[in-house]
Amino acid sequence: MSLRLLEQLTRAWKNGWSAADLGTGTGVLAFAAKRFGAQSVVGIDIDPTAISTAKANARLNRIDGVNFHLADVRKWNPAHATDVIAANLFSDLLIEILPNFKRSGWLILSGIVRTQEGQLIAALRRTKLNVVRVKRRGKWITILARGSVGL
Numbered sequence: 001m002s003l004r005l006l007e008q009l010t011r012a013w014k015n016g017w018s019a020a021d022l023g024t025g026t027g028v029l030a031f032a033a034k035r036f037g038a039q040s041v042v043g044i045d046i047d048p049t050a051i052s053t054a055k056a057n058a059r060l061n062r063i064d065g066v067n068f069h070l071a072d073v074r075k076w077n078p079a080h081a082t083d084v085i086a087a088n089l090f091s092d093l094l095i096e097i098l099p100n101f102k103r104s105g106w107l108i109l110s111g112i113v114r115t116q117e118g119q120l121i122a123a124l125r126r127t128k129l130n131v132v133r134v135k136r137r138g139k140w141i142t143i144l145a146r147g148s149v150g151l
Contacts, residue, residue, distance in 0.1 A: 001110060001135045001137055001140070001142035002029055002086055002088065002108050002110045002142050003028065003029060003032055004135075005108050005133075005135065005142060005144050006029060006032055006033065006036065006084065006086060006108055007032070007036060009084065009106055009108070009144070010033075010036045010037060010038075010084065011036075013036075013037060014037070015037035015038075015039065016037070016038075016039045017037065017038050017039065017083040017084065017105075018038060018039065018040040018041070018080070018081075018082050018083045018084070019033035019034075019038040019040070019041045019042075019082065019083065019084045019085070019086070020041075020042050020043075020044065020076075020078065020082050020084070020085045020086070021033065021041070021042070021043040021044070021086050021087075022044050022045075022073045022076065022085060022086065022087040022088070022089060023044075023045060023073065023087060023088040023089045023111065024043030024044060024045045024050060024051075024054050024068065025045065025050050025053075025054070025088065026050070026053055026054055026057055027043050027053070027054030027055075027057050027058060027066065027068065028057075029043075029086045029088070029108075030042070030043035030054065030066045030068070031057070031058065031061060031063050031066065033084065033086070034063055034065060034066050035063070038083075038084070039065075041065065041066045041067070042066070042067045042068075042069065042078075043066060043067070043068045043069070044068075044069050044070075044071050044073055044076055045068075045070065045071075046070070046071070046072050046073070047070075048070055051068050051069070051070045054066075054068045055068050073087070073089065073093070073097055074093075074096065074097055076097075076100070077100065078103075081103045081104060081105065082103070082104045082105070083104070083105040083106065084104070084105060084106045084107075084108065085101055085104045085106070085107050085108070086107075086108040086110075087107065087108070087109050087110070087111075088110045088111040089109075089111050090111060091111070091112050091113065091116040091119065091120050094109055094111070094112070094120060094123075095119070095120060095123040098123055098124065098127045098129065099127055101127070101129060101147055102127065102128065102129070102147055102148055103147065103148065104147035104148075105146070105147055106144065106145070106146060106147065107129065107143070107144070107145040107146070107147060108142065108143075108144055109142065109143040109144075109145065110140070110141075110142040110143075111140075112140065112141045112142070112143065113139055113140065113141075114136065114139050114140065114141055115139075117134065117141050120143065121134075121143070124143070124145055128148075129145045129146065129147055130145060130146040131143060131144075131145050132144045132145060132146055
Protein backbone atom coordinates (compact mmCIF):
# COMPACT_ATOMS: atom_id res chain seq x y z
CA MET A 1 0.00 0.00 0.00
CA SER A 2 2.82 2.43 0.85
CA LEU A 3 4.62 1.87 -2.43
CA ARG A 4 1.45 2.51 -4.42
CA LEU A 5 0.72 5.70 -2.45
CA LEU A 6 4.27 6.92 -2.99
CA GLU A 7 4.01 6.32 -6.73
CA GLN A 8 0.59 7.98 -7.01
CA LEU A 9 1.65 10.95 -4.91
CA THR A 10 4.88 11.71 -6.78
CA ARG A 11 3.86 10.74 -10.32
CA ALA A 12 3.55 14.33 -11.58
CA TRP A 13 6.31 15.87 -9.47
CA LYS A 14 9.44 17.30 -11.02
CA ASN A 15 12.67 15.54 -10.06
CA GLY A 16 14.60 16.91 -7.10
CA TRP A 17 12.32 16.38 -4.11
CA SER A 18 13.45 14.80 -0.82
CA ALA A 19 12.36 11.64 0.96
CA ALA A 20 12.96 9.78 4.20
CA ASP A 21 12.17 6.11 4.79
CA LEU A 22 11.86 5.52 8.52
CA GLY A 23 11.94 1.88 9.53
CA THR A 24 13.50 1.26 6.13
CA GLY A 25 13.93 -2.50 6.49
CA THR A 26 15.13 -3.74 3.09
CA GLY A 27 15.11 -0.22 1.63
CA VAL A 28 12.33 -0.76 -0.91
CA LEU A 29 10.56 2.57 -0.31
CA ALA A 30 13.85 4.48 -0.31
CA PHE A 31 14.79 2.87 -3.65
CA ALA A 32 11.36 3.62 -5.09
CA ALA A 33 11.63 7.27 -4.02
CA LYS A 34 14.98 7.53 -5.79
CA ARG A 35 13.58 5.90 -8.96
CA PHE A 36 10.50 8.18 -8.83
CA GLY A 37 12.71 11.29 -8.88
CA ALA A 38 13.81 12.11 -5.34
CA GLN A 39 17.20 13.77 -5.22
CA SER A 40 17.84 13.41 -1.50
CA VAL A 41 16.83 10.10 0.10
CA VAL A 42 17.64 8.79 3.55
CA GLY A 43 16.70 5.42 5.05
CA ILE A 44 16.80 4.96 8.81
CA ASP A 45 16.41 1.83 10.91
CA ILE A 46 17.37 0.79 14.42
CA ASP A 47 18.21 -2.74 13.27
CA PRO A 48 21.82 -3.20 12.04
CA THR A 49 20.76 -6.17 9.90
CA ALA A 50 18.14 -4.04 8.15
CA ILE A 51 20.71 -1.35 7.32
CA SER A 52 23.26 -3.84 6.00
CA THR A 53 20.53 -5.55 3.95
CA ALA A 54 19.33 -2.23 2.53
CA LYS A 55 22.89 -1.27 1.56
CA ALA A 56 23.43 -4.67 -0.09
CA ASN A 57 20.14 -4.30 -1.96
CA ALA A 58 21.21 -0.87 -3.20
CA ARG A 59 24.44 -2.37 -4.58
CA LEU A 60 22.62 -5.33 -6.18
CA ASN A 61 20.10 -3.03 -7.84
CA ARG A 62 22.67 -0.38 -8.76
CA ILE A 63 20.86 2.38 -6.92
CA ASP A 64 23.14 5.24 -5.91
CA GLY A 65 22.40 8.25 -3.79
CA VAL A 66 20.40 6.69 -0.97
CA ASN A 67 21.96 7.22 2.45
CA PHE A 68 21.18 4.53 5.00
CA HIS A 69 21.77 5.22 8.69
CA LEU A 70 21.60 3.05 11.77
CA ALA A 71 19.65 5.29 14.16
CA ASP A 72 16.68 5.62 16.44
CA VAL A 73 13.92 7.50 14.58
CA ARG A 74 13.07 9.30 17.82
CA LYS A 75 16.40 11.12 17.48
CA TRP A 76 16.11 11.83 13.75
CA ASN A 77 16.04 15.57 13.19
CA PRO A 78 16.59 16.58 9.57
CA ALA A 79 18.30 19.90 8.91
CA HIS A 80 15.74 20.74 6.20
CA ALA A 81 12.08 20.07 5.57
CA THR A 82 11.43 16.69 3.93
CA ASP A 83 8.96 16.48 1.06
CA VAL A 84 7.89 12.87 1.74
CA ILE A 85 8.33 10.79 4.87
CA ALA A 86 7.40 7.13 4.67
CA ALA A 87 7.31 5.54 8.11
CA ASN A 88 6.62 1.84 8.63
CA LEU A 89 6.64 1.74 12.43
CA PHE A 90 4.53 0.59 15.36
CA SER A 91 1.58 2.90 16.08
CA ASP A 92 2.84 3.91 19.54
CA LEU A 93 6.17 4.97 18.07
CA LEU A 94 4.48 6.84 15.22
CA ILE A 95 2.33 8.75 17.71
CA GLU A 96 5.40 9.60 19.79
CA ILE A 97 7.32 11.07 16.86
CA LEU A 98 4.45 12.78 14.98
CA PRO A 99 5.43 16.26 16.27
CA ASN A 100 8.77 15.82 14.44
CA PHE A 101 6.86 15.54 11.15
CA LYS A 102 5.30 19.03 11.19
CA ARG A 103 8.02 20.32 8.85
CA SER A 104 7.31 17.68 6.25
CA GLY A 105 5.23 17.86 3.11
CA TRP A 106 3.62 14.44 2.96
CA LEU A 107 3.50 11.45 5.28
CA ILE A 108 2.90 7.85 4.32
CA LEU A 109 2.37 6.00 7.59
CA SER A 110 2.15 2.21 7.72
CA GLY A 111 2.62 -0.68 10.11
CA ILE A 112 -0.71 0.29 11.67
CA VAL A 113 -3.27 -2.29 12.74
CA ARG A 114 -6.90 -1.39 12.00
CA THR A 115 -7.80 -1.40 15.68
CA GLN A 116 -5.35 1.52 16.17
CA GLU A 117 -6.71 3.63 13.32
CA GLY A 118 -8.81 5.96 15.50
CA GLN A 119 -5.99 6.52 17.96
CA LEU A 120 -3.52 7.41 15.21
CA ILE A 121 -5.92 9.70 13.33
CA ALA A 122 -6.70 11.55 16.58
CA ALA A 123 -2.95 11.98 17.19
CA LEU A 124 -2.49 13.33 13.65
CA ARG A 125 -5.25 15.88 14.22
CA ARG A 126 -3.80 16.94 17.60
CA THR A 127 -0.48 17.50 15.86
CA LYS A 128 -2.17 19.56 13.11
CA LEU A 129 -1.31 17.03 10.40
CA ASN A 130 -4.14 16.58 7.90
CA VAL A 131 -5.36 13.10 7.01
CA VAL A 132 -5.79 12.93 3.24
CA ARG A 133 -6.50 9.24 2.74
CA VAL A 134 -6.71 5.95 4.62
CA LYS A 135 -6.15 2.68 2.76
CA ARG A 136 -7.21 -0.59 4.34
CA ARG A 137 -6.16 -4.14 3.51
CA GLY A 138 -6.98 -6.99 5.86
CA LYS A 139 -6.01 -6.00 9.39
CA TRP A 140 -3.59 -3.28 8.21
CA ILE A 141 -4.02 0.37 7.26
CA THR A 142 -1.81 2.96 5.62
CA ILE A 143 -2.43 6.67 6.10
CA LEU A 144 -1.52 9.48 3.72
CA ALA A 145 -1.29 12.77 5.60
CA ARG A 146 -0.13 16.28 4.86
CA GLY A 147 2.29 18.38 6.87
CA SER A 148 2.91 22.12 6.70
CA VAL A 149 5.49 22.12 3.90
CA GLY A 150 4.25 21.25 0.48
CA LEU A 151 5.06 20.68 -3.11
